[in-house]
Amino acid sequence: MAATTTGMAVRFAPPSIGAAEIDEVVATLRSGWLTTGPRVKAFERAFAEYAGVPHALALSSCTAALHLALLVAQIGAGDEVVTTPLTFCATANTIVHAGATPRFADIDPVTWNLSPDAAADAVTSRTRAVLPVHYAGRPADTAGFRSLAALHGLVVIEDAAHCVEGVSAGAKIGSTADLTCFSFYATKNLTTGEGGMLTTRSAEWDAAARTASLHGMSHDAWARYASAAPAQYDVVLPGFKYNMMDLQAAIGLQQLATIQRRLRRREQIWRAYDEALADLPLIRPAPIASGDVHARHLYTILVDPASGWTRDGLAAALADRGVSTSIHFRAVHLHSYYRERFRLRTGMFPHAERVASQVLSLPLSPALTDEEVAHVTLAVRDLVLRRR
Ligand SMILES: Cc1ncc(COP(=O)(O)O)c(C=O)c1O
Numbered sequence: 373m374a375a376t377t378t379g380m381a382v383r384f385a386p387p388s389i390g391a392a393e394i395d396e397v398v399a400t401l402r403s404g405w406l407t408t409g410p411r412v413k414a415f416e417r418a419f420a421e422y423a424g425v426p427h428a429l430a431l432s433s434c435t436a437a438l439h440l441a442l443l444v445a446q447i448g449a450g451d452e453v454v455t456t457p458l459t460f461c462a463t464a465n466t467i468v469h470a471g472a473t474p475r476f477a478d479i480d481p482v483t484w485n486l487s488p489d490a491a492a493d494a495v496t497s498r499t500r501a502v503l504p505v506h507y508a509g510r511p512a513d514t515a516g517f518r519s520l521a522a523l524h525g526l527v528v529i530e531d532a533a534h535c536v537e538g539v540s541a542g543a544k545i546g547s548t549a550d551l552t553c554f555s556f557y558a559t560k561n562l563t564t565g566e567g568g569m570l571t572t573r574s575a576e577w578d579a580a581a582r583t584a585s586l587h588g589m590s591h592d593a594w595a596r597y598a599s600a601a602p603a604q605y606d607v608v609l610p611g612f613k614y615n616m617m618d619l620q621a622a623i624g625l626q627q628l629a630t631i632q633r634r635l636r637r638r639e640q641i642w643r644a645y646d647e648a649l650a651d652l653p654l655i656r657p658a659p660i661a662s663g664d665v666h667a668r669h670l671y672t673i674l675v676d677p678a679s680g681w682t683r684d685g686l687a688a689a690l691a692d693r694g695v696s697t698s699i700h701f702r703a704v705h706l707h708s709y710y711r712e713r714f715r716l717r718t719g720m721f722p723h724a725e726r727v728a729s730q731v732l733s734l735p736l737s738p739a740l741t742d743e744e745v746a747h748v749t750l751a752v753r754d755l756v757l758r759r760r
Contacts, residue, residue: 380747381694381696382696382740382744383737384696384735385559385698385735386737387563388637388738393622393623396622396623397619397623400619406617406619407617407619408586408615408618411622412430412615412616412620412621415616415624416430419571420571422631423545423547423571424546424547425544425546425547425572427571427577428546428570429569429570429582430568430569430616431568431569431570432566432567432614433462433567434533434554435568436612437569437570438463438466438503438553439466440570440614441529441551441553442467442469442470442501442529444577444580444581444584445501445529445577447470447501448471448472449471451471451498451500452496452498453472453475453500454477454494454495455486455502456477456504457705457706458484458704458724459531459701460704462533463503463505464704473498473714474714475494476494476704476705477494477721478721478722478723479507479721480513481726483507483510483513484508484510484723485505485511485512485513486504486512486517488519491504491520492520499524499526500527501526501529502529503529504531505530505531505534506532506535506545506667507534508534508657508669508700509534509535509666509669509670510535510658510660510664510666511535511661511664512530513540514548514549518548518549527550527551528549529550529553530552532552532553533557533560534555534560534667534670535554535667536560536562537561537667539663540663541661541663541664542663551570551571552570553569554571555567556568556569556620560669561634561635561668562624563623563627564623564627567616567620583611584611584612585615586611586614586615587607587610587613588609589605589607590607590608591603638668638737638738639668641668641736641740641745644742645671645745645748648749648753649673649749649752653676653679654673654674655730657672668736669736671734671736672732672733674726674727674730674731679759680756680759680760681756683729683730683732689755690751693751694747695747695752696735697735702728703724703725703728705720705721706728735748
């Protein structure tokens, strides 16, 4: 990124890694066990307790979790899954990997989460699941989706890539759906570099996902090598290589232990943005519903043309001042694969399309200093006010 006149370059989402994470990784390296083993088991136990759910399966990514969730729910060829177009491509790609068809439905224009009413309209006789995303860390209407699922006999799979800390109407995200998928990618609120978690109340689905996550073998490597005697295994299905390593879980265990502290810092930065941008002609994230906890993953503004800027113009001007931004997301149905394969086009989901064309995510991470946050707010204010 270009240095600014002040010399400050604000990264978009630098990871917040402390001495405890580094020490735990070093201890893992010294332990003689690098891949799936005791630290993964400990991380799964700690995460299950945190999410208030009996089963948590640590995986290589949220994408892997989404794929396995669809598979264990036996969603496949001929089935449809209703989801949001305002998401990362992995949400929809995994529906295609499972052999099913994504059926997009529009977002709520205020929360930008999948609208339960729009989702209800998209349900057909082939629909087997609804897959809401907790966009930017804001909990979706989990009760609304449970009612919809109960009415039509659907499975609820939540994409909680942005929402580790989230609470929906008093219920911890991870415990509100049939299956919930988390991401621990480098920019996420809890990171393991790459990684994911699948939570469920179902012992049967947890066991099936565990087997499918490691080649379809009847025993994982830790179970096989933990005893001195060679253990036999049977391949019961052609599974995948989706397991998490102890090296990753070492980071995850320490990140989980300090997650509330990092959330408080995210909330502080969020408030600083809210206050500094309040008088500008930009649309800021809506207030949070009572009973919900927002995970404050992404601070997203809409750059309406009334501000005198296009989204891409403002992003370029901010980059010139050393402020990195990002876009979450280009609407999935408008990517060429989805347009062509499912005959989707502009105009089908107007709320999602508006957000996708105007949204800009500002830097947000507990690793940002107050000076960096002030640099971002001053740059946005200066650029927007001079166009008024
Ligand atoms: C909404 C959403 N779902 C799924 C994913 C995929 O996560 P992962 O990179 O852990 O596979 C992402 C990644 O950024 C995401 O933003």
